[in-house]
Amino acid sequence: SQQGEEDPQALSIQEGENATMNCSYKTSINNLQWYRQNSGRGLVHLILIRSNEREKHSGRLRVTLDTSKKSSSLLITASRAADTASYFCATVQISNFGNEKLTFGTGTRLTIIP
Amino acid sequence: GAGVSQSPSNKVTEKGKDVELRCDPISGHTALYWYRQSLGQGLEFLIYFQGNSAPDKSGLPSDRFSAERTGGSVSTLTIQRTQQEDSAVYLCASSFPEKIYNEQFFGPGTRLTVL
Numbered sequence: 300s301q302q303g304e305e306d307p308q309a310l311s312i313q314e315g316e317n318a319t320m321n322c323s324y325k326t327s328i329n330n331l332q333w334y335r336q337n338s339g340r341g342l343v344h345l346i347l348i349r350s351n352e353r354e355k356h357s358g359r360l361r362v363t364l365d366t367s368k369k370s371s372s373l374l375i376t377a378s379r380a381a382d383t384a385s386y387f388c389a390t391v392q393i394s395n396f397g398n399e400k401l402t403f404g405t406g407t408r409l410t411i412i413p
Numbered sequence: 414g415a416g417v418s419q420s421p422s423n424k425v426t427e428k429g430k431d432v433e434l435r436c437d438p439i440s441g442h443t444a445l446y447w448y449r450q451s452l453g454q455g456l457e458f459l460i461y462f463q464g465n466s467a468p469d470k471s472g473l474p475s476d477r478f479s480a481e482r483t484g485g486s487v488s489t490l491t492i493q494r495t496q497q498e499d500s501a502v503y504l505c506a507s508s509f510p511e512k513i514y515n516e517q518f519f520g521p522g523t524r525l526t527v528l
Contacts, residue, residue, distance in 0.1 A: 332516065334519075340502065340521045340522045341417075341504065341519040341520055341521040341522055342456075342504070342506075342519040343519070344516040344517065344518070347516060387455060387456070389456075394461075394469055394471075396461070396468040396469040397463075397468065398444065398461045398463065398468065398469050399444075399508070400458065400461070400469070401446075401456075401458070401517060402458070403448075403455040403456040403457075404455050405453075405454060405455045406454075406455055
């Protein structure tokens with residue numbers, strides 16, 4: 300089952316603008332990760348934020364986490380055409396079997412218009 | 414270094430046939446995961462391996478799906494008597510779970526089309 304729900308489902312912006320994507324989830328988490336997927340193939344890990352963190356930066360990426368609202372946001376600043384991709388949040392829990400289980404949302408399709 | 418590789422990249426098969434999908438994880442990664450992604454959807458967890466054992470098979474959709482891992486490395490996902498609803502991209506990921514809050518490294522996926 301899908302835990303994360305991304306919003307919006309699709310987003311188109313002009314190159315140079317900032318893009319914000321949101322993710323909501325339902326149960327408690329150990330950490331939350333954001334991934335990028337190009338052309339419906341392999342995912343690339345972007346950033347991880349722990350449950351006791353509220354904000355994290357990596358280059359042009361800024362992630363926030365509000366555990367009280369069970370939500371996270373991903374901000375991409377100064378967007379570039381190469382940022383065009385689908386972005387997924389993944390909530391991370393330790394399963395009953397001891398493994399770190401990622402549950403992915405349905406994704407936001409971001410299109411950067413040159 | 415080499416990333417996660419998967420083969421074949423594309424597979425077209427007829428309904429009712431069996432298929433095998435292969436995953437070569439990053440060397441040294443003890444954890445291996447299989448996911449399925451249907452068109453326009455997020456990733457659906459299928460199975461988790463730690464070494465050669467699979468403590469979490471909870472995501473396998475039916476008994477037509479099975480997976481094995483040998484030598485703590487290569488994994489094969491087998492789908493028997495394929496159905497059209499099995500059409501999807503099958504993604505493999507590996508990680509080094511001894512590292513706290515590890516990230517998963519994904520392969521490029523195998524696009525399976527069942528006619």
